[in-house]
Amino acid sequence: MLLNRRWTFTALALATLLSTQAASAKDWTTVRIATEAAQDWDGMIAALNAGKYDMLMDAIVITPDRQQVVAFSQPYAATPGVFVSADPKLIASLPSTDSVKLSGDAKADKPVIDQLRAMVKGKTIGIQSGTAYTDFVYGNFKDIATVREYKKSGEHMMDLAAGRIDFAFDDVTFFSSALGKPESQGVQMVGPKLGGPIWGPGEGLAFRKSDGDLKARFDEALTAALADGTVKRLSQKWFKADITP
Numbered sequence: 424m425l426l427n428r429r430w431t432f433t434a435l436a437l438a439t440l441l442s443t444q445a446a447s448a449k450d451w452t453t454v455r456i457a458t459e460a461a462q463d464w465d466g467m468i469a470a471l472n473a474g475k476y477d478m479l480m481d482a483i484v485i486t487p488d489r490q491q492v493v494a495f496s497q498p499y500a501a502t503p504g505v506f507v508s509a510d511p512k513l514i515a516s517l518p519s520t521d522s523v524k525l526s527g528d529a530k531a532d533k534p535v536i537d538q539l540r541a542m543v544k545g546k547t548i549g550i551q552s553g554t555a556y557t558d559f560v561y562g563n564f565k566d567i568a569t570v571r572e573y574k575k576s577g578e579h580m581m582d583l584a585a586g587r588i589d590f591a592f593d594d595v596t597f598f599s600s601a602l603g604k605p606e607s608q609g610v611q612m613v614g615p616k617l618g619g620p621i622w623g624p625g626e627g628l629a630f631r632k633s634d635g636d637l638k639a640r641f642d643e644a645l646t647a648a649l650a651d652g653t654v655k656r657l658s659q660k661w662f663k664a665d666i667t668p
Contacts, residue, residue: 498625524619
């Protein structure tokens with residue numbers, strides 16, 4: 424199993440719970456689970472469909488485009504996105520104390536987007552390529568800010584701490600972990616935490632479309648883990664927030 428920086432602890436706990444049940448499926452004695460680490464995110468879905476892995480567990484947002492090429496489990500998390508900065512003035516003037524829901528409708532979301540546009544105007548934003556957040560950043564801010572893409576989120580964190588970019592945008596769970604590291608001292612969340620339908624139905628496990636029996640086993644386990652509070656307990660333990668869908 425490849426363990427990524429975002430879901431290390433939750434992935435371990437969920438994998439233990441889910442793989443125990445999944446392994447009992449017909450012909451599934453071993454399940455190869457991949458997360459982003461040695462494998463760049465933008466190649467993971469192709470690698471799954473090529474047979475390199477059996478399942479992806481990487482906080483993957485369920486989108487219509489992705490549903491065309493992989494089969495998703497039921498959502499097990501719905502994680503807000505947020506900006507971070509290392510600029511003391513920005514941190515002091517725009518503390519991240521509010522949470523708002525974006526619908527994905529441009530007219531309805533305009534007041535929040537206008538606030539964010541004013542915050543990032545003339546600045547440089549770091550974003551990981553190929554994520555659900557990439558299109559959001561380009562679509563709303565590329566005309567007023569410089570957008571810089573990175574293969575991995577850890578790379579934009581290094582540039583942020585070094586002062587080479589003004590903001591980074593990613594999900595709250597990643598930043599909750601990353602900001603506790605010594606190399607990220609001085610970096611803080613700024614502006615509102617952005618959740619809601621704009622990110623789709625939530626995050627799910629990804630399978631090959633041909634592996635419906637494996638998906639069914641994990642769906643069964645996820646249903647139980649959500650119902651008995653396991654997912655909520657794990658998310659509150661590791662991320663200090665309830666991110667259940």
